[in-house]
Amino acid sequence: MSLLLTVLLAGILLALPHFRDVHADTATDGLATLREELLANPTSISGNWLRTLNPIVKDVQGDLVWNSTQQQGVLRIRDLPKPKAGQFYQLWLYDAQGNSADGISGGLLTQGVGSEELFMEINTATPVQEPYKFEFTLQSNQQETGQILLMVQP
Incomplete structure (x- = not known):
């Protein structure tokens, strides 16, 4: 009886990581699909990251x-x-039709990512009609302005 319980427990423990991976892949599949749909739309703009020397x-x-x-x-x-600790990444969008030269937040990222791709939906509180620049910054809880790490200029 104890052998059967041990085998059952071992099987469950071995299967758990597989179920986590499936769940994580499902979550990113939606954003990967949205990305492909947006890229196929001729009214979308896109670009690769330009890295700073950081x-x-x-x-x-x-x-x-x-x-x-x-x-x-x-x-x-x-x-x-x-x-x-105390730092996070933030995406900023700059709108040529906006009322201010200040960037509009497109979202925060509090984690890093290895060789796997991470997809993040861009969400803004203010509509962005004509973006001319996107900046990805390293922010600190202690400072208002962040350090520019990456940029896209469509």
Whole structure:
């Protein structure tokens, strides 16, 4: 009886990581599909990341796509180190039709990512009609302005 319980427990423990991976893949599949749909739309703009000389982002790869008509976008990134305690990454969109030269937040990222791709939906509180620049910054809880790490200029 105890042998049967041990085998059953071992089987469950071996299967758990597989179920977690399936769940994680399902979550990113939706954003990967949205990204492909936006890229296929001729009114969307997109671009690859331009890296700064900051060694934090020397291996980072990815891109983003934005559609002003749908007010939707997806950021894709990989090889991004985990930020230190008290720091986070933030995406900024700059709108040529906006009332201010200040960026509009497109979302926060509090984790790093290894060689797997990470997809993040771009969400803005203010509509962005004519973006001319996207900046990906390293922010600190202690400072208002962040350090520019990556940029896309469509």
